[in-house]
Amino acid sequence: MQSPEVPKTKRIVLIAHDNKKEDLVEWVQLHKEILSKHHLYATGTTGKIVHERTDLPVHRFLSGPLGGDQQIGAKIVDGEIDVVIFFWDPLTAQPHDPDVKALLRIAVLYNIPIANNRRSADYLISSDLLASSYKKTTIDYSTGLPIY
Structure with missing residues (x-):
């Protein structure tokens, strides 16, 4: 069962399609000080390049x-x-597109904040909630009611 609280130190996933990897790396470099206070995860190639x-x-x-x-x-x-x-490339077909859609669906279903481009990533990283713990809310899809 999931914890009802999101910890102060976040577990942040970094993903980028091939045409967006450079953009993600530049973004990480700009926010390196903030990101260094959190646990970073990534898909294979993206993680290798970021590191x-x-x-x-x-x-x-x-x-x-x-x-x-x-x-x-x-x-x-x-x-x-x-x-x-997740800096994804909306103009290039991906061979694993069903996996990408499944990942995005699961993130939305579990109320995980997602940034899909640089501007939305800037909003997320500048949020006061990034550096604090908070209670998370998810939806019980069998009843349609929030779970706290």
């Missing part, structure tokens, strides 16, 4: 097309991910 270019510790899952998106989705279901930063 090499920023020296931040990053727990790496498999590459997205090899199951990394599904691994992250499972961690969300288990209550082990608090924020998703």
Whole structure:
């Protein structure tokens, strides 16, 4: 069962499609000081690049097309991910598009904040909630009522 509280130190996932990896790395470099206070996770290639270019510790899952998106989705279901930063490329077809959609669906279902571009990531990282614990709310989809 998921904890009703999101911890002060967040577990943040970083994902980027190939055409967006450079943009994500630049964003991480700009926010390195803030991100260094949290636990970072990423799909395989993205995590490797972020670590090499920023020296931040990053727990790496498999590459997205090899199951990394599904691994992250499972961690969300288990209550082990608090924020998703996913710079996705809306103009390029992805061979693992069903996995991407499943990941986004699970994140929304479990009320996980998601940033899908640089501006939304800037809003998330500048939120006061990023550096504090707070009670999370999810929806019991069998009743439609919030669970606190």
